[in-house]
Amino acid sequence: MIPGGNGMVCLGVVTGAHGIRGQLRVRSFTAVPEDIAAYGPLFDASGNHPLRLTVVGRSRDRLIVHAEGIGDRNQAEALGHRRLYVPRAALPEAEDDTFYHVDLIGLSAELGGGEDTVLLGTVTAVHDFGAGDLLEITRKDGRTVVIPFTVDAVPVVDVAAGRIVVAPVAGLLDEDAVSGPGPEPAPVGGTGR
Numbered sequence: 001m002i003p004g005g006n007g008m009v010c011l012g013v014v015t016g017a018h019g020i021r022g023q024l025r026v027r028s029f030t031a032v033p034e035d036i037a038a039y040g041p042l043f044d045a046s047g048n049h050p051l052r053l054t055v056v057g058r059s060r061d062r063l064i065v066h067a068e069g070i071g072d073r074n075q076a077e078a079l080g081h082r083r084l085y086v087p088r089a090a091l092p093e094a095e096d097d098t099f100y101h102v103d104l105i106g107l108s109a110e111l112g113g114g115e116d117t118v119l120l121g122t123v124t125a126v127h128d129f130g131a132g133d134l135l136e137i138t139r140k141d142g143r144t145v146v147i148p149f150t151v152d153a154v155p156v157v158d159v160a161a162g163r164i165v166v167a168p169v170a171g172l173l174d175e176d177a178v179s180g181p182g183p184e185p186a187p188v189g190g191t192g193r
């Protein structure tokens with residue numbers, strides 16, 4: 001699930017019209033693709049133009065859906081490649097050790113924890129390139145650090161307190177990330193789970 005603006009979460013995107021009766025092809029971002037229709041009406045990025053979807057089939061990796069009020073191909077094509085959002089409040093609470101990306105973005109990232117805590121930056125994105133989730137943390141100087149979102153690398157996630165604690169994993173963070181900005185920035189990457 002991709003975060004949107006104003007507390008909205010993107011659950012999918014219309015990828016085109018299907019047939020002549022106004023059906024749509026939709027790429028779902030939910031864990032169970034058909035669940036895209038389970039959270040109530042879906043909105044555009046501005047929170048307007050609600051669509052109620054009914055899943056009617058599949059075509060390869062896309063869902064075929066009927067959208068209430070869309071009755072012909074021209075109306076379906078007019079939706080273009082609209083992203084489909086729901087308010088964060090429409091989603092169920094996440095289970096233990098499971099987090100919505102939208103809940104992680106904006107958390108402060110602290111290095112170490114305890115009395116020796118150093119503010120590392122702010123979580124600005126969550127990526128998954130196939131090997132597991134990665135957190136992108138933007139530092140005060142604008143540089144980014146990417147760390148794997150694993151229990152070893154991020155032992156504490158406290159959404160209510162607005163923070164995560166990053167463990168000083170050997171070789172993952174350069175000395176500059178621990179001690180503060182220095183004269184020569186060095187790129188830092190991470191690996192997935």
